[in-house]
Amino acid sequence: MSIGELVSEKIRLLPPEKQQEVLDFVEFLAQAKKAAAPSRSKGIFLDLNVHLGDEEIAEARREMWKGFPREDI
Numbered sequence: 001m002s003i004g005e006l007v008s009e010k011i012r013l014l015p016p017e018k019q020q021e022v023l024d025f026v027e028f029l030a031q032a033k034k035a036a037a038p039s040r041s042k043g044i045f046l047d048l049n050v051h052l053g054d055e056e057i058a059e060a061r062r063e064m065w066k067g068f069p070r071e072d073i
Contacts, residue, residue: 001009011022052060 011019014022
């Protein structure tokens with residue numbers, strides 16, 4: 001007998017309110033597994049389909065830091 005069959009058999013013996021608790025817990029486990037699944041993306045914007053090259057990133061950095069006060073050495 002498989003684990004699924006054993007679980008199903010045991011659940012059928014429970015009262016309906018306990019069966020609902022089991023269902024809630026199984027759904028919680030399924031959600032926790034989805035949340036814990038490692039992302040295939042290697043960047044935080046990869047899933048947004050944003051692709052920036054090295055030069056674009058360098059330009060963005062220059063633009064971002066151009067007004068930052070600094071002391072030249």
